[in-house]
Amino acid sequence: MAAQLRTRDYGQMLDLVVAVLENEDVDAAWHVMARQLLDSLGCDSATFSHVRVEEGTGAVVGWAPEPLSRVVDGLVQRRIQQRHPLLEYGLSETEPVNIADICDGWRNTNWYREARRDFGVTQQVGVPLTQVNGNMCVALLGRRGDFMSHDLTFLRRLQPVIQTMGHHLAEMKRLRSVGAPAVAGDLTPREATVLGLLAEGLTAAAIARRLAISPHTVNRHLERIYRKLGTNNRVSTLVVARAEGLVA
CATH class of the missing domain: 3.30.450.40 (GAF domain)
Known part of the structure; x- marks a missing residue:
């Protein structure tokens, strides 16, 4: 037991x-x-x-x-x-x-x-x-x-927490290697990682698989990203993020 x-x-x-x-x-x-x-x-x-x-x-x-x-x-x-x-x-x-x-x-x-x-x-x-x-x-x-x-x-x-953290760190390191910032503006490191994957064209489901988290958790991160960038959808978010140099 x-x-x-x-x-x-x-x-x-x-x-x-x-x-x-x-x-x-x-x-x-x-x-x-x-x-x-x-x-x-x-x-x-x-x-x-x-x-x-x-x-x-x-x-x-x-x-x-x-x-x-x-x-x-x-x-x-x-x-x-x-x-x-x-x-x-x-x-x-x-x-x-x-x-x-x-x-x-x-x-x-x-x-x-x-x-x-x-x-x-x-x-x-x-x-x-x-x-x-x-x-x-x-x-x-x-x-x-x-x-x-x-x-x-x-x-x-x-x-599973260590496994998820490992996925998170691997993605942060990979995004860093292609020119994405470690932390974008007021975003947390986790939100910056999600934003970087969003900029690569991944869907919420694909981001969830990559980071070993649930799609619901990804959507919560996206909601906070939208709020911080003053946007309300994926396209406008990427436009603002690129204009501000938050993603490559």
């Missing part, structure tokens, strides 16, 4: 969403998310890995609690070569999991020794985020001490 969450837990989830959506620096956004996770769960390390399993390549960013560089350099490739159990697990399963539960003799493995040496942690929990055709994104959180059923329930509820 899943552990019951407390009011404070939902408050921490909301804090994470607000922290990411209000952050204007796309490059620092994963750091913001990691710090929220570290604080909420009392963790000592957090890594987000993008893995291309068949190619044996990938990238990782991590904090313990400050940004890690040397320690995570080449980490994904090493874990693929070592056949880390989370990689196989993430190809078929979606539930957050204690690494010790999918790894026989956890405390006698190189993974345990490296986690303790590099991050000072004795337990880790994996959170599969996305998996498409062998390409996956996973979060790995560690701390000194066990993860309890309450922690896994919290991560299970938080998992």
Whole structure:
């Protein structure tokens, strides 16, 4: 039976969403998310890995609690070569999991020794985020001490939030690369992202799929955009946005 969450837990989830959506620096956004996770769960390390399993390549960013560089350099490739159990697990399963539960003799493995040496942690929990055709994104959180059923329930509820935030950050970064501003005028970062996708010709339904949110939520963002720009439809909104340099 899943552990019951407390009011404070939902408050921490909301804090994470607000922290990411209000952050204007796309490059620092994963750091913001990691710090929220570290604080909420009392963790000592957090890594987000993008893995291309068949190619044996990938990238990782991590904090313990400050940004890690040397320690995570080449980490994904090493874990693929070592056949880390989370990689196989993430190809078929979606539930957050204690690494010790999918790894026989956890405390006698190189993974345990490296986690303790590099991050000072004795337990880790994996959170599969996305998996498409062998390409996956996973979060790995560690701390000194066990993860309890309450922690896994919290991560299970938080998992789609992290996934949605990941889509949001990816779109903000992509829009930035094609010349869209990080924050347009009085718009929030989220509204600027929606406006940028609108300028690319996406419908509300397509924007919802891209950002992994509901069409109803997209329409609420559009209503606020219209109000702030003094418009009332898609065409006039794009005309005003382009005239004011809010979209490319």
